Amino acid sequence: MRKRKNKQIYLALILVILIALIGIQQAGFFSQTITNANTINSANTTSTPKTNMNSGTQLEKQALDQNVKIHFIDVGQGDSIWIETGQENILVDAGNTGKGYVVADYLKQHNAITATYLIGTHEDADHIGGLDEVILSGIEYTTYLSPQQDCNTKACRDLDLLIIGKKQKIKRGELLHAKIPIYGLNPIEPLEFEEKNNNAIVLLVNIQDINVLLTSDCEKECEESIVNSGLLNQVQIYKVGHHGSKTSSSVKLLERIQAKVGIISVGANNSYGHPHETVVNRLIEYGLKIYRTDLDGNIVLNTDGKNYTIENN
């Protein structure tokens, strides 16, 4: 009788602990950010089981085998960002039509001929216009990530012809199946905004103690949505939204992220007047050290997860 009672008490205790653990996970933060992210598998790893936040947390705790580099490639007016972990490559955008070959040459010069993910943050040509050229240059890739399945621009339709069977979506709270934790902060599904810039893919790259925020052309409405989601806290490196346009880098975002460095990907003497003076002054006011591809060329962040350097080449 007593034994049975003890057993019941043990079972009750285990149940309480389980409930408490689930509660902690629900309320907790991913390194102060996301909980319960689903993993996006790259296309050839579909046999890998979907995991929850725990895998991200474990990855985060692992020592880095080698430094991680993030290259902000000078593609003139546009974006192209190469995340190099040493074991895999992830390419986020490839500039406008014609710039994809510049990106492909840059990758090949660094012996990067395969990529786990190609990511087209949104349909504008200054982001995805060069991605078909990257593919045609022979860079092999496993998965193409986009905010949506359908296309509304020529650049997107051209690209779609090349990426048949490899296109996947990413949305807020999802974790890429990658060597380092990379989280989707935007868009949400169904797409929240009419303006496509605001449905762009926004990524948080977590390299141990160093967080890098890549906001594509996300504007202040999208920034507000991300800040209000509670998924974003301090980052060290901020890829300045929308090439320094005054539509982005709102006070609300800068207050939240408290970044140390702002990297602006922008073309010299561009017709948009990017980066806008107000934004540059705001970044300075918030203490960010600014780097610009039009002035500095290719900008490379190099980090061991504790410290970082920024160089240009």
Ligand SMILES: [Zn+2]
């Ligand atoms: Zn853009």
